[in-house]
Amino acid sequence: MATFMNRRRAIGILAAASGLSLLPFGSAVTPPASAVDWRGQALGAPAELRIHHHDLAHAQALVEQVAAEVRRLERIFSLYREDSILVSLNRHHSLVAPPAEMVDLLAKCRSHWTLSDGAFDPTIQPLWSAYQRHFSSPDADAAGPSARVLGDARSKIGFDRVVFSRDRVELPAGMALTLNGIAQGYITDRVVALLRAGGIGSCLVDMGECRAVGMRPDGNGWRVAIADPDDAGRQLTVLDIVDRAVATTSASGFHFDSSGRFNHLLDPRTGLPAHRYRSLTVVAAEAGDADALSTAFSLMDSASIAAVAKKVGRMDVRIAPIGGPELVMQT
Template identity: 30%
Template sequence: MKMATETPLISLEGEAQGTTYHIKYRDERQRNVKAEVESVLTDIDKCLSLYQPDSEISQFNRGETHRFRSAHFYPVLKKAAEVFRASEGAFDPTVLPLVEAYGFGAKKVGSPENANVDSLLQLVGFQYVTFDAVLIRKAKSNVRIDLNGIAQGYTVDVLVELLESKGINQYMVEVGGEIRAKGQKGEGQFWTVGVANPLRPEQLQAKMPLTNRAMTTAGNYRNRYVSNGQVFGHIINPKTGLMEQSDLLSVTVFAADAMTADAYDTAFMVMGLEKTKRFLETHPELDAYLLYTDSEGKLQVFATNGVKTL
């Protein structure tokens, strides 16, 4: 049997979900799974893409109920509901009308100055959506959902399942910056991931080893909006309907799977620094690396005990 280090590393990359993907793995049989990867990505887009008018999520948003056609919709909704409850509504997929009103999202038709927040807030609340393993329905006709805050993490997990179904157990899968890794890159070599400095995004703030875990990052520093000298991020608080003016610039979450990490990085951006710290104290299954500015505008770091930097 060959040693892992004798097996060449296979690298796949391409475009998906409005971003890019990169997959690296070691396989003694040297199988190239790109065609199957692309098939998975296409199937998920047909279900969860807001950019495709005939996707399942787009059809549901236009109607009242939807009977699931693929296996992808239900597990993402289930995780979304779990994190919605745990975060007390900080993560809320029904924020789509506000996202569009502010000029973000697929349509880019609104603007922060003209967003009619008060009327749109009546449509925000994941409690207006009910579902089981077969069907999803809405309690108010104009409620619409956006699962972009969780879909890329889910995609990573599905690609991991594909690799593991083939007996591949040394890999790093990344879609749009959401990452999950298992095993080692090579003998004595960890898979490593980087977190950008939000004040200088071209520079790395930290490098970390990653194995048998997922890591995702949400940042409030690339999409920013300035009004009367105040800087607002693109993260919208689903409770107030307002764009957050937050000292929290970047949230990196570590969890057993990428979908969980992806949902919580969004929730933590909404919750802010102190509330996130308190939440993490009671959720040892999660680790986080938070970058924020202090009262003097200097970059500061908060990391839970499970975060190791290189």
């Protein structure tokens, strides 16, 4: 059975120590004594974690460790928790003694911002807020925010103006960060590291982005289905992945307006929503990279995507265009 890649699906982690078989999520079969289940909330979505291990106490400790780590990182990166460190940074424009994870993630953002020539830019939050405010009005102009409003928002965008170090993070007045285009992948990578350190040799981690460790116990790759953004019950393709991460970005994930004209893929260089592709999928070694690049590539033409993919190396890019067959790039 394939795991469906869709940003609206529940978060799940399915893992086993070497030599143990896995039960699929939702299985009616009673798990063996060595299986530990956890269900709750993570990153604003329903979450499910199942770990199989020869040592039940060790499995329970791993479950608790992973759940605690996800909650801890969410308190750093979430844009929707009033008590998060990111919300505090956006409110006060300054952060003293930032968590190491915040500095690490900002460094990764800088790398992807440079690599994509500004297509990936976490300072896009003022532009998002401008669209949100506009369409929250009961008499909102269907044509979208005015050129003046968009121009003002764009004047507050530019990751090159973010100053950060191990000691401090500084944002110019009026600027704000969103890490939604990379944080899920980053957290996925952190969870994978915890599971590997705990002796897990086979797992599929889905924190909104998907990463496989090793093969399935039957010797096959993990099957990840890419959903058709226009028909959630249909698959564009099914990938077999081993020690790889998969991230998909689609304009259909969120719209500010009922007509679907203004989507969440806002281009920091133009201030306008992207309508280049139906969806774009990146397969890379780490989920953080796949997450950030699937976002950036959704705003770039195919030639620019190919150039970046070649520079990064060992990457698959699958583009579902608006009309026409799927385009696959492999480096």
